[in-house]
Amino acid sequence: MISGKFAITIHILTLLTKYPNDFLSSEYIAGSINLNPVLVRKEIANLKAHHIVESKEGKNGGTKLSVDPSKITLKEIFEMTFETINLGYAKNQPNPDCPVGKKINQNLSSLYADMNQKVSLQLEGISLEDFSNQF
Amino acid sequence: MISGKFAITIHILTLLTKYPNDFLSSEYIAGSINLNPVLVRKEIANLKAHHIVESKEGKNGGTKLSVDPSKITLKEIFEMTFETINLGYAKNQPNPDCPVGKKINQNLSSLYADMNQKVSLQLEGISLEDFSNQF
DNA sequence: TACATTTGTAACATATTTTATTACAGTATG
DNA sequence: CATACTGTAATAAAATATGTTACAAATGTA
DSSP states (O other), rough: OOOTHHHHHHHHHHHHHHHHTTBBBBHHHHHHSSOOOHHHHHHHHHHHTSSSSSESSSSEEEEESSSSTSBBBHHHHHHTTTTTOOOOOOOSOOTTSHHHHHHHHHHHHHHHHHHHHHHHHHHHHHHHHHHHHTO | OOTTHHHHHHHHHHHHHHTTTOOHHHHHHHHHHOOOHHHHHHHHHHHHTTEEEEEESTOOOEEEOSSOOOSSSSHHHHHHHOOOOOOOOOOOOTTTTSHHHHHHHHHHHHHHHHHHHHHHHHHTTTTTTHHHTTT
């Protein structure tokens, strides 16, 4: 999994929104992000799985948006990248004999769930078109 | 830097809140978190720098809260751990000749700033005491 | 048809970040 | 003065993220 997936994905989608009629190659996109084309293709594979872009193989191939950028929000993009807001958990099984250790992850989970809800509400209000218009 | 700093710090502070009259050793705290005591001491060093805990060296030493847990909020704790909500940036200098590459980080920054504001508002409403009372 | 170009994907390599360990000087307690 | 702590640096190990190479399959075009 790529972290910073969201940032990369937004970058890709913004480019596709700017050139809605062209199939952009992963090489071209990678040139704008300054990232390895293979990583770009991996993120595109994810977007394809969510049916928001389509690719054409072979010569003059590439990728283009397959949805209306005014119809998709940053919240959906956020969710497509499998990202969630969280500030970490106790990774090493905390001590179950300690009242705090026993419940810490559960309580953090519920805190993070609330954080995600707040952020989702915000992201829901921003369409890909809105975001792209800033450029 | 420790990631999951927030989670570790909250864990430490919750324990200290539960035993407000004792100096807890880093070994004891590490036992609840199931983490290396040195890492616990590093996080405590940070808390000390923010004057919210105090430590005693030597035999029977340890750490205790030095503030009223009803007076400190998760927002302050969040900020003490130097964490911010962000979903990544273009790390490799994106292409400045591309209108998107040129502004992507700036636009992401501003998006993330809004996210942080939303989250901060939420965390501001939860005191350390509130959080600890869940255990 | 043959060639060039591009996606799709796997396998592997490198770099970065996190987490853990070891070590030991300094400090308080009894 | 022995013991049990903190404080901190140096180092090691593990985990994660990112980059590279390679190549099959697809597709447009000369």
